[in-house]
Amino acid sequence: DFQPPPKAIEALARAANEGWNKYTSTYGIPELREKIAEYFLSKYGDYTMDNVLITIGGSHALYIAIMSLVDKGDEVLIPDPGFVLYAPHVMLAEGKPVYYTLKIENDFRPDIEELKQLVSKKTRAIIVNSPNNPTGGMLEEEDVKAIADLAEDYDFYIISDEVYNVFVYEGRHVSFLEHSDRVLYPMSFSKVYAMTGWRIGFLAAPKEFIDQAMKLAYYTIACPSAPIQKALLDIIGDPEVEEYVRNMISEFKRRRDYVFKRLSEIPHITVSKPKGAFYVLPKYDLEIPSEELAMRILREKDVAVTPGSAFGPHGEYHFRISFATSMKQLEIGLNRLEEFFFNI
Numbered sequence: 168d169f170q171p172p173p174k175a176i177e178a179l180a181r182a183a184n185e186g187w188n189k190y191t192s193t194y195g196i197p198e199l200r201e202k203i204a205e206y207f208l209s210k211y212g213d214y215t216m217d218n219v220l221i222t223i224g225g226s227h228a229l230y231i232a233i234m235s236l237v238d239k240g241d242e243v244l245i246p247d248p249g250f251v252l253y254a255p256h257v258m259l260a261e262g263k264p265v266y267y268t269l270k271i272e273n274d275f276r277p278d279i280e281e282l283k284q285l286v287s288k289k290t291r292a293i294i295v296n297s298p299n300n301p302t303g304g305m306l307e308e309e310d311v312k313a314i315a316d317l318a319e320d321y322d323f324y325i326i327s328d329e330v331y332n333v334f335v336y337e338g339r340h341v342s343f344l345e346h347s348d349r350v351l352y353p354m355s356f357s358k359v360y361a362m363t364g365w366r367i368g369f370l371a372a373p374k375e376f377i378d379q380a381m382k383l384a385y386y387t388i389a390c391p392s393a394p395i396q397k398a399l400l401d402i403i404g405d406p407e408v409e410e411y412v413r414n415m416i417s418e419f420k421r422r423r424d425y426v427f428k429r430l431s432e433i434p435h436i437t438v439s440k441p442k443g444a445f446y447v448l449p450k451y452d453l454e455i456p457s458e459e460l461a462m463r464i465l466r467e468k469d470v471a472v473t474p475g476s477a478f479g480p481h482g483e484y485h486f487r488i489s490f491a492t493s494m495k496q497l498e499i500g501l502n503r504l505e506e507f508f509f510n511i
């Protein structure tokens with residue numbers, strides 16, 4: 168329900184008025200790449216603009232990372248439940264998704280022993296997503312280190328989707344960039360600046376990789392949108408924008424606390440308190456498939472939840488709630504959910 172910071176909207180109008188309406192380099196505007204390297208990546212190591220390719224959102228960054236990396240028959244470890252694009256992107260590259268499970272009993276953290284058993288000679292990469300959509304879970308530093316070690320030992324890449332890295336309500340977000348140099352890092356401005364429709368993000372990776380990914384970008388999109396890139400360049404690091412983001416995150420924390428409290432009081436439901444992102448994935452104890460349950464909740468209560476099965480086989484018997492909507496709407500929705508589960 169948030170809109171982009173007002174300064175971002177002003178910067179976009181200004182960019183178009185100033186003539187930023189032409190193609191840019193496929194890599195993106197050099198000044199923006201430089202600023203991203205300095206502002207978002209330099210705290211993790213020696214990153215320069217050569218490590219950055221501007222993309223059409225995180226989805227595109229993820230797609231070109233996977234298409235550049237994965238060949239026919241390669242295996243890619245994927246979180247289950249996990250974000251809906253991972254498996255299809257791997258399949259588009261003719262690779263094979265191999266699911267690792269995230270269980271509510273373990274606060275949706277992976278089981279490292281399971282991961283070890285799933286690694287094979289064909290493993291090309293693991294996709295990790297912390298904070299996580301749809302679970303709201305977050306990896307601990309020990310998980311990050313263990314996965315980084317595994318990637319090193321078995322020579323595969325880590326595709327680390329950290330697009331919710333500022334939406335953290337408890338503990339510290341640990342980036343894979345702190346612990347490994349074999350990371351492909353698809354990033355998005357959709358969430359942090361509430362600009363999902365602007366379609367802007369970037370891919371950070373070793374230079375050789377960026378140069379290959381750029382070719383894929385060239386043949387598919389020519390370049391990212393010029394005025395949007397210019398607007399981003401103007402607002403990244405702006406103190407007013409930073410404050411806007413901070414306030415938005417405190418509002419999300421308030422919602423997270425409220426949603427968790429309400430769900431904890433509803434029968435048939437087990438809930439793990441989200442540590443980050445803006446989702447919660449309750450598990451229920453009824454013998455109703457999640458798609459059917461979600462349709463019933465929609466028809467009978469006019470409330471939209473996402474069936475857990477949309478996120479992978481282990482998403483079954485869960486449903487996802489997004490709290491990217493107002494407190495008022497959340498209150499109405501949760502009242503109706505409560506009625507639904509009390510009367511079922």
Ligand SMILES: Cc1ncc(COP(=O)(O)O)c(C=O)c1O
Binds near residue numbers: 224355
């Ligand atoms: C985990 C995750 N990764 C990536 C994305 C892609 O974001 P976008 O393409 O809007 O930048 C999303 C969007 O919902 C997401 O939830």
